[in-house]
Amino acid sequence: MKAPVQGTQSFSRTIHLLNLISQAKAPPSLPQLKEISGLTRPTLYRLLASLEAEGLIEQRGDQRYQLGVRLVSLARKALAENDIRSLAKDALLHLRNQTGETVHLAVPSRDELIYIDKIECEETVRMASTIGTRVPMHSSGVGKAYLGAMNPEEAEALIQQLDMAKITSFTNTDRTVLSAVIHKVREAGYVFDDQENEEGIVCYGAAILDEMGKPAAAISVSIPLYRHTKSEEHYVKPLLACIANISQRLGYRPS
Amino acid sequence: MKAPVQGTQSFSRTIHLLNLISQAKAPPSLPQLKEISGLTRPTLYRLLASLEAEGLIEQRGDQRYQLGVRLVSLARKALAENDIRSLAKDALLHLRNQTGETVHLAVPSRDELIYIDKIECEETVRMASTIGTRVPMHSSGVGKAYLGAMNPEEAEALIQQLDMAKITSFTNTDRTVLSAVIHKVREAGYVFDDQENEEGIVCYGAAILDEMGKPAAAISVSIPLYRHTKSEEHYVKPLLACIANISQRLGYRPS
DNA sequence: CTTATACGTCCATATTATGGACATTCATTC
DNA sequence: GAATGAATGTCCATAATATGGACGTATAAG
Structure with missing residues (x-):
């Protein structure tokens, strides 16, 4: 996937994955994410782990992924400004x-x-x-x-x-x-x-x-x-x- | 900066920059961001450009950076789920x-x-x-x-x-x-x-x-x-x- | 006009992110 | 209970990317 800026391809991929989770009608599972993202297994695991580490997504008890509370606090701040x-x-x-x-x-x-x-x-x-x-x-x-x-x-x-x-x-x-x-x-x-x-x-x-x-x-x-x-x-x-x-x-x- | 997961260092750096913007008391300028982030000029430009490309931050008319509206829509979704x-x-x-x-x-x-x-x-x-x-x-x-x-x-x-x-x-x-x-x-x-x-x-x-x-x-x-x-x-x-x-x-x- | 500062970009190379291969765990079938 | 297949998860050689020193341009100050 071509990043808009050179040297940010990996960041774009990760945010793209976040957007896919956001746009899913229901919290997606790993196989679903693998299918819709087209990513290989190790890459998918790694990008999910990095999003999770930052609190942007969370893995539910049933292995599905949903957006994380860190987004809520970031957005509260964004709303205050914008x-x-x-x-x-x-x-x-x-x-x-x-x-x-x-x-x-x-x-x-x-x-x-x-x-x-x-x-x-x-x-x-x-x-x-x-x-x-x-x-x-x-x-x-x-x-x-x-x-x-x-x-x-x-x-x-x-x-x-x-x-x-x-x-x-x-x-x-x-x-x-x-x-x-x-x-x-x-x-x-x-x-x-x-x-x-x-x-x-x-x-x-x-x-x-x-x-x-x-x-x-x-x-x-x-x-x-x-x-x-x-x-x-x-x-x-x-x-x-x-x-x-x-x-x-x-x-x-x-x- | 050591990333929690191998292969996500660049993503972590970018999100760290986003967090710095989020935590600033007022929308920070470029020199301020350079100082608090410790990043080099080309890297700072590139990471800011990638955040902007994804709508996570916006540059104001006075060159200062603030959180972007994309965060708001992501968080609305996050709130619906969580x-x-x-x-x-x-x-x-x-x-x-x-x-x-x-x-x-x-x-x-x-x-x-x-x-x-x-x-x-x-x-x-x-x-x-x-x-x-x-x-x-x-x-x-x-x-x-x-x-x-x-x-x-x-x-x-x-x-x-x-x-x-x-x-x-x-x-x-x-x-x-x-x-x-x-x-x-x-x-x-x-x-x-x-x-x-x-x-x-x-x-x-x-x-x-x-x-x-x-x-x-x-x-x-x-x-x-x-x-x-x-x-x-x-x-x-x-x-x-x-x-x-x-x-x-x-x-x-x-x- | 000169100098200093701020802003912005290039590209060789140091460093990282990748995915084929492999390992472990779990579920299903016999 | 054992064998097999599927799902989940990780390693690491190397392909690919992200970096920052060097340089360029624009603006401000004297």
């Missing part, structure tokens, strides 16, 4: 500038989404939401976008557990209807929320995908109903471009 | 068995702690808490333990923002008193909560530390007041042993 908010900042600013409306970034917390960033529009009439605001999954743009990016079975299981509270007079409280909506969101890649979460406010939402294609966060563009005068494309096109930008920085590679 | 709940399970069971009382594991979420695991005692009278329950930082054992493990400045800043609500008639609502309590917790390494969060329930709490010595989670042993008959040591000694066990698995190394 969390999704920082990663997303420029793209969110750009989205706000292009749409002219308020943009939110939200992450999941149990069955809600929490706004962790907000880039406000420059209009006089603005959103009352603040960072830290929790919004329900069933009625908010970011929540429905997140559900729509989840694995269908997982999304359905979560929908069955949601408290389908009536937030506004427009809020849908029927789970079957929500399932159908989420199905459409999954196909379209974004959602249009028509005052289900806040009377007089509509929004477009989409989910940010991580390296494994799973939703990591969601973004919305929120618009007072009276100012919602431009075409859907005016909001959706830059929203999806923003999502692609951030998802890519997070390691997502569309197949 | 999260703190799994890591802590055996130790929590052991703590419950030794103390005979209900044990909680909680992680922070903004200014609260959320129970993510609960090992119930085998007595007839049990705690009403459930997984997912949020408890305030100022009044709960896990909350105060967490505050006590934080950096003093950060803890103080957070204390100033807390909603010092009166949860029970025993709840302290004075920030200055809370600061003094947290100072004592920091010194003792654990907290004794006397019905501040739930009338009729006392508990002992301590924080789990991560690889950098920062709190990652907290544990409490909850006891109905009428059953709180044994010595403090009966609860505290196994609690601290449990904490040490889990913190070590998380990569914490006491200095």
